Amino acid sequence: MTRPVLLAPPEHRWECARCDFTDVTRQSGPHTRMHPCRALGGLTAPMVPAGTRAKVEVHEREDYIGRDLVQMHEGRPVMNVTVTRDEGTDAVVFAPTATNLVRE
Amino acid sequence: MAWSNSKIFMAFIEDCLENTAALDLNSDTHKAALFDNTITPSQTVATASSLYGAGVWASGEKTNGGWSAGGLALGSVTSTFSSNVYTFDAADTANGSAATLTDVYGVLVYDDTTGDQGICYNYLGGANAVTAGTLTIQWHASGIFALTL
Numbered sequence: 080m081t082r083p084v085l086l087a088p089p090e091h092r093w094e095c096a097r098c099d100f101t102d103v104t105r106q107s108g109p110h111t112r113m114h115p116c117r118a119l120g121g122l123t124a125p126m127v128p129a130g131t132r133a134k135v136e137v138h139e140r141e142d143y144i145g146r147d148l149v150q151m152h153e154g155r156p157v158m159n160v161t162v163t164r165d166e167g168t169d170a171v172v173f174a175p176t177a178t179n180l181v182r183e
Numbered sequence: 184m185a186w187s188n189s190k191i192f193m194a195f196i197e198d199c200l201e202n203t204a205a206l207d208l209n210s211d212t213h214k215a216a217l218f219d220n221t222i223t224p225s226q227t228v229a230t231a232s233s234l235y236g237a238g239v240w241a242s243g244e245k246t247n248g249g250w251s252a253g254g255l256a257l258g259s260v261t262s263t264f265s266s267n268v269y270t271f272d273a274a275d276t277a278n279g280s281a282a283t284l285t286d287v288y289g290v291l292v293y294d295d296t297t298g299d300q301g302i303c304y305n306y307l308g309g310a311n312a313v314t315a316g317t318l319t320i321q322w323h324a325s326g327i328f329a330l331t332l
Binding site: 173 | 193249310
């Protein structure tokens, strides 16, 4: 009688296209590793599979801030960080906090 | 008109305070759905028009791959107050399987347990896109929504 064997989740090696940070994940489903990128002043950026050529870009918010609490980077409001690979694009989009005005 | 700001639905606040609906930010399932710029969200709409799939939210949803219709469930939700600030927050929200999306301008956060009632909407500030990849919504350090009283 054969005994069931648990297969270990596959190992994924990641690297940042902007800084020298590397990591390893063991997760069976599709996923993308994120990290606070040192080269981007701590902004969260997607990592790419080790050995993948990629371009990392920070995009400024395209509209007025108004009263929204937005993510700032080097004094400017940031909309997203995108990573462009040969096969596609990943993005971390920074959502502002929703608020209501309460007057005293 | 189009997206212009990030707001909490007034109907949500009223329905909580008046116990009109059993909205429970602690334990309900909440979802975040992506929308394009063809809609003009308003914080003052009645409850019926704040629901996912109703009012302006009846069209303009962006779906593909892991970002399926109805959006993604929020994980690790927290509902807390400190000093005079109430904060609703969650872990970053991202698709598992690859998605191709364009013109993602904003997010509707709604209560999937209690009639899909809208809680708030968050304007992402412009056209966001991914191609065969992951679109992660990183919620602001001050939360998905915050009430300062």
